[in-house]
Amino acid sequence: MERLPEGHGTTTRVLHWLVAVLILLMxxxxxxxxxEGLERHLQDALFIFHKNVGxxxxxxxTLRLAWRLTHRPPDLPVSLPSWQRRAAAASHVALYVLMVAMPLSGYVRxxxxGYPIEALDAMGVPALVPRSEALAEAASSFHQVAAFALIGVIAIHVGAALQHALIRRDGVFQRMWPPVARKRT
Ligand code: HEM
Structure with a gap:
């Protein structure tokens, strides 16, 4: 199959947008x-959605991280200022750290x-952390703070993507946009 000079491959794009859509729902x-004061049925439904999809x-x-660690992304355009390269690298590391930390801390919380996770319980998957109010409290606090850090990094990430799409017009946005590419990663 023909190789394009740059651009992310189908697996990378599918994983990127799958994670993006799910986190933007979570x-x-x-x-x-x-x-406070939320209608009970709505609150229950949101908790069930949040815990199970989370x-x-x-x-x-984990799959996304494993894929990223084994597949080097294409180079950024040489025209990109070095501070933007460093900012991109730092924000991507922060995104990966938070993408792992958020669901793990939610799970631990x-x-x-001692609460159920309905889909895992139905499949007979046992709890992998011990019952502990102190641990649950610590995980809850971490989950809340990390959520706002994640929202901040996502805002920077989306802002940078739009800058590439609308101002620099250097193809960096298009290479991750859904239409599939004909390249390896
Ligand atoms: C990427 C995945 C996740 C994201 C982005 C996310 C995001 C959030 C956000 C924004 C909040 C509200 C924080 C606040 O203002 O109090 C929250 C709360 C919560 N999340 Fe998650 N979450 C994720 C994964 C999970 C998972 C996997 C679970 C459990 C299996 C979970 C359980 C909870 C619970 C129980 C709360 C209520 C706060 C508490 O009682 O500690 N989350 N989450």
Whole structure:
């Protein structure tokens, strides 16, 4: 199959947009479900969605990270200022760290608190952390702070992507946009 000079491959794009869509659903679900005075059925539905899709994200994010560590992304355009290269590298590391830390801390918060994760319980997957109120509290605090850090880094990431698409017009945005590429990664 023909090789393009640059651009992410189909697997990279599918993993990127799958994780992006799920995290962009998880954030508002998390923020809404913790509000006081929410209608009970809506709160229950949001918690069930958040816990179960969040647990699925542990698996998908692990795959995404493994794929990234074994597949080097194409180079950035040489015209890109060095501070923007460094900012891109730092924000991508922060995104990966937070993408792993968020679902893991959520999982620990729920399991250490002794709560169900319906899909895992139905499949007979045991809790992998011990019951501990102190651990549940620590994980909860971390989960809340990391959520706002993640929202900040996502805002920077989307801003940079739009800058590439609308101002620099250097193809960096298009190489991750959904239409599949004909390249290896
Ligand atoms: C990428 C994955 C995740 C994201 C982006 C995310 C995001 C959020 C956000 C934004 C909040 C609201 C924080 C606040 O203002 O209090 C929240 C709360 C919460 N999340 Fe997550 N979450 C993720 C994964 C998970 C997972 C996997 C679980 C459990 C299996 C979970 C369980 C909870 C719980 C129980 C709360 C309520 C706060 C608490 O009682 O500690 N989350 N999450």
């Amino acid at each position: 954030i508002p679900a998390g923020l809404i479900m913790v509000q 647990s699925l994200l542990i698996v998908i994010v 729920v399991r250490a608190g």
